[in-house]
Amino acid sequence: MNAISLYSLVAGSVVAGGAGLTWWILGRRKSPEERERLRRLRLSTIGRITDGNVVDVQETNDEGQGATQLLIYAYDVSGVSYEASQDITHLRQLVDIHSCKLSLPISIKYDPHNPGDSIVVAESWSGLHNWDDRLPSGNRHSPLLPRGGTSFSSA
Numbered sequence: 001m002n003a004i005s006l007y008s009l010v011a012g013s014v015v016a017g018g019a020g021l022t023w024w025i026l027g028r029r030k031s032p033e034e035r036e037r038l039r040r041l042r043l044s045t046i047g048r049i050t051d052g053n054v055v056d057v058q059e060t061n062d063e064g065q066g067a068t069q070l071l072i073y074a075y076d077v078s079g080v081s082y083e084a085s086q087d088i089t090h091l092r093q094l095v096d097i098h099s100c101k102l103s104l105p106i107s108i109k110y111d112p113h114n115p116g117d118s119i120v121v122a123e124s125w126s127g128l129h130n131w132d133d134r135l136p137s138g139n140r141h142s143p144l145l146p147r148g149g150t151s152f153s154s155a
Contacts, residue, residue, distance in 0.1 A: 073086070
């Protein structure tokens with residue numbers, strides 16, 4: 001085997017390995033929808049609850065994309081005021097946007113290490129009123145009460 005053939009074999013292996021690694025990395029990338037779902041799951045699990053108010057609900061029609069629904073809300077954490085929005089398009093089955101009126105009191109879950117990262121609605125939690133009626137019976141609970149929806153009792 002001459003040196004040129006050996007170099008060609010090594011170079012081909014490196015290129016094939018690089019192409020395989022690139023395919024593996026790109027194939028494992030999460031879609032924006034999946035990243036948002038994981039963010040909601042993380043915040044519904046680790047988030048702290050604070051009170052806030054609905055500022056606005058907007059429904060826009062993107063060309064070719066369909067309708068997008070945004071819930072805009074405001075809240076305070078440690079004396080700092082935040083105004084944020086959440087795309088609730090993929091949570092339509094859990095949210096009645098017509099009941100989200102201006103200044104409606106809501107509960108908000110936020111990241112204690114980054115209070116600007118917050119949610120009002122997730123697949124397993126909601127800070128909106130009267131949302132338990134939309135969940136399957138096994139997932140019903142108030143965001144302010146322990147799971148099961150029962151209040152604290154003194155023994």
